[in-house]
Amino acid sequence: MRVTMILPALTEATSPLFRPIKYSLFPPLGLATLAAYLGPDDDVRILDEHVQRLDGIVDDDTPDLVVIQVYITSARRAYELADAYRARGVTVALGGLHVTSLPEEAAAHADVIFIGPGEDTWPSFLADFRRGSYASRYVSSERTLVGLPPIRRDLIQRGRYLVPNSIVVTRGCPHHCDFCYKDAFFTGGKSFYTQLVDDALAEIDRLPGRHLYFLDDHLFGNKRFAASLFDGMRGMGRVWQAASTVDAILAPDLLEKAAAAGLRSMFVGLETINAGNLPEQRKRQNVGRDYGAVVRRLHDAGVMINASFVFGMDGDGPDVFDRTVAWGVEHGLETATFHIMTPYPGTALHRRMASRILHEDWDLYDTRHVVYEPRGMTAEQLSDGYWRAYRDFYRWGSIWRGASGKPARDRLRHLAYAGGWKKFEPLWDALIRSGQVLRALPLLERALSLRSRQDLQSRV
Ligand code: B12
Numbered sequence: 001m002r003v004t005m006i007l008p009a010l011t012e013a014t015s016p017l018f019r020p021i022k023y024s025l026f027p028p029l030g031l032a033t034l035a036a037y038l039g040p041d042d043d044v045r046i047l048d049e050h051v052q053r054l055d056g057i058v059d060d061d062t063p064d065l066v067v068i069q070v071y072i073t074s075a076r077r078a079y080e081l082a083d084a085y086r087a088r089g090v091t092v093a094l095g096g097l098h099v100t101s102l103p104e105e106a107a108a109h110a111d112v113i114f115i116g117p118g119e120d121t122w123p124s125f126l127a128d129f130r131r132g133s134y135a136s137r138y139v140s141s142e143r144t145l146v147g148l149p150p151i152r153r154d155l156i157q158r159g160r161y162l163v164p165n166s167i168v169v170t171r172g173c174p175h176h177c178d179f180c181y182k183d184a185f186f187t188g189g190k191s192f193y194t195q196l197v198d199d200a201l202a203e204i205d206r207l208p209g210r211h212l213y214f215l216d217d218h219l220f221g222n223k224r225f226a227a228s229l230f231d232g233m234r235g236m237g238r239v240w241q242a243a244s245t246v247d248a249i250l251a252p253d254l255l256e257k258a259a260a261a262g263l264r265s266m267f268v269g270l271e272t273i274n275a276g277n278l279p280e281q282r283k284r285q286n287v288g289r290d291y292g293a294v295v296r297r298l299h300d301a302g303v304m305i306n307a308s309f310v311f312g313m314d315g316d317g318p319d320v321f322d323r324t325v326a327w328g329v330e331h332g333l334e335t336a337t338f339h340i341m342t343p344y345p346g347t348a349l350h351r352r353m354a355s356r357i358l359h360e361d362w363d364l365y366d367t368r369h370v371v372y373e374p375r376g377m378t379a380e381q382l383s384d385g386y387w388r389a390y391r392d393f394y395r396w397g398s399i400w401r402g403a404s405g406k407p408a409r410d411r412l413r414h415l416a417y418a419g420g421w422k423k424f425e426p427l428w429d430a431l432i433r434s435g436q437v438l439r440a441l442p443l444l445e446r447a448l449s450l451r452s453r454q455d456l457q458s459r460v
């Protein structure tokens with residue numbers, strides 16, 4: 001059987017003028033996971049529009065089956081590709097987060113759609129498809145990561161990504177924040193589950209080189225699993241990055257174990273410095289927490305922080321941008337990611353905001369555009385403030401001030417890491433265009449490895 005798997009991109013990622021590095025970071029892990037269920041005789045390929053042009057490849061492609069992963073921001077492009085394949089008589093399967101949120105919309109462009117994660121439904125469909133009779137919709141209900149076939153990383157064009165060693169060892173998250181995709185996506189079964197520790201360690205062992213990036217929503221979400229994983233990773237010589245939550249970072253021991261196993265940078269959803277916004281978003285795990293203590297704890301463990309903030313919650317006024325940036329610089333955050341609040345279909349936030357939503361142009365649901373009527377400021381103030389926050393936080397003066405109170409090696413790391421992401425964009429663009437982006441990985445590894453607390457690995 002011939003199968004083409006496609007991860008379509010949003011327009012920005014394919015711009016002929018400028019290619020932001022964030023679209024050349026991670027390979028299509030979801031599709032490589034699904035490809036593992038195909039047999040040795042199947043002829044399968046993965047196309048990722050974030051890193052390659054599809055014109056000329058898909059135009060007269062006629063496989064037995066085309067599989068398209070749909071995110072909200074790439075939905076329009078996904079449907080365009082799906083319609084073209086169907087017009088040529090190819091069977092089209094659509095799945096992913098956006099299909100799960102809006103199945104009726106997706107079904108109009110597909111022969112078969114998949115709701116939720118694919119590990120249970122996809123193999124059932126494949127068996128039906130080979131038999132010649134399949135349903136138009138498969139809904140996931142059995143959630144387990146035990147006994148998965150090894151991900152088909154051989155189908156990934158490693159050289160086109162800065163972080164080819166991205167990995168997920170859990171699915172979902174134990175929390176239920178209002179704006180998050182996860183409750184909608186995991187409806188009808190478990191919404192947080194893990195691999196077996198030995199399987200996760202075996203997967204890590206299969207990855208070449210030193211650097212890893214865990215894409216798990218909340219790697220620390222199951223303490224027992226995380227502690228055993230970190231114990232198992234000690235001595236493997238890895239340097240890695242991951243995401244977790246405020247409460248898990250403040251909890252004793254786990255962070256130290258992670259740092260001893262090679263954790264060097266952590267993505268954390270601080271979301272807002274206006275504490276009054278948190279209950280409204282059901283961000284309970286952040287309520288009443290001292291964010292300053294979170295940053296100190298990470299820095300004390302030798303771990304950099306990438307803090308994520310959302311602007312435009314109902315408690316935010318026009319002062320929120322400058323206050324957030326000032327707080328971040330004062331606390332020495334190495335990097336920050338800012339977002340305009342975006343009510344994704346299927347989320348509790350979307351239901352709550354229904355009457356204030358301005359349009360359903362999914363291309364603009366990219367957390368950089370205002371798609372609803374804000375309360376505490378105008379849409380224009382929200383949009384301007386968002387862009388200003390990025391500019392102000394990543395000025396050399398701010399980067400320098402944020403780094404200045406740190407010990408020498410941590411200061412150097414801060415400057416190299418923040419500057420590297422945000423101050424050398426033309427260089428990233430050139431590397432992406434020449435297909436050489438992986439060549440910069442040793443620099444990332446070196447920046448991550450610079451830190452003042454080199455002795456931690458041996459102390460914990
Ligand atoms: C890595 C990542 C990225 C990467 C690249 C994406 C990639 N290469 O896949 C980058 C940095 C480019 C990125 C960018 C953005 N991202 Co992003 N990203 C992620 C992240 C952290 C991990 C994705 C992943 O690999 N998951 C692991 C794999 C195994 O799961 P999976 O991909 O979902 O695949 C499974 C199922 O979905 C299903 N499946 C998927 N497709 C299909 C198809 C078929 C036929 C079948 C059967 C099954 C199936 O089967 C797979 C196995 O179970 C997720 C969070 C998350 N936990 O998923 C956010 C996430 C997907 N991103 C999100 C957002 C909002 C964005 C941005 C808009 C953010 C921004 N402001 O820049 C941009 C734009 C995205 C775009 N290109 O359109 C949201 C999506 C919301 C939505 N409703 O679509 C998420 C969920 C984060 C969040 N918590 O809100 N992102």
Ligand code: SF4
Nearest residue numbers: 173175176177180217
């Ligand atoms: S902690 Fe993060 S991943 Fe978990 S529900 Fe909240 S926003 Fe989603």
